[in-house]
Amino acid sequence: MKTIEQIHEEIQAALKAARETHEYRAEGASIEFTNAILTRMRQLDVSRSQLASRIGVNPAYISKMRGDTNFSLETMVKIANALDSEFRCQLQPVRPAAATLRRFDGYRSNRRKAA
Numbered sequence: 880m881k882t883i884e885q886i887h888e889e890i891q892a893a894l895k896a897a898r899e900t901h902e903y904r905a906e907g908a909s910i911e912f913t914n915a916i917l918t919r920m921r922q923l924d925v926s927r928s929q930l931a932s933r934i935g936v937n938p939a940y941i942s943k944m945r946g947d948t949n950f951s952l953e954t955m956v957k958i959a960n961a962l963d964s965e966f967r968c969q970l971q972p973v974r975p976a977a978a979t980l981r982r983f984d985g986y987r988s989n990r991r992k993a994a
Contacts, residue, residue, distance in 0.1 A: 909948055909949065909950065912950060912955060913944055913945065913948060916930075916944070916958055916962070919962040919964055920962065923962060923963065925962065927941040927942055928941070930958070930961055930962070933961035934954075934957045934958060934961045935957075952966075952968070
């Protein structure tokens with residue numbers, strides 16, 4: 880029989896593997912965008928039906944927006960504009976900052992030796 884520690888390690892390994900998949904990252908991006916929409920709607924006191932009207936969709940579309948909604952870039956820009964916002968898309972390195980810093984420090988050390 881497996882110990883609790885072994886089960887915990889297996890779960891952690893499975894979670895780590897899942898976090899590296901395209902599907903996991905896409906889902907995370909969708910959830911992040913949906914949360915940004917809801918936050919901005921609260922800031923502006925915009926209801927779901929008002930947002931729907933502003934972007935020209937049925938209010939049911941807004942009501943069923945969840946983290947699993949597959950937004951097109953055009954829809955994301957429309958929503959941002961409707962909420963007096965600007966849509967920004969960015970690429971963010973996956974590498975942990977510490978690894979980047981170590982690489983950079985090594986580069987600087989090598990340059991000093993060469994000088």
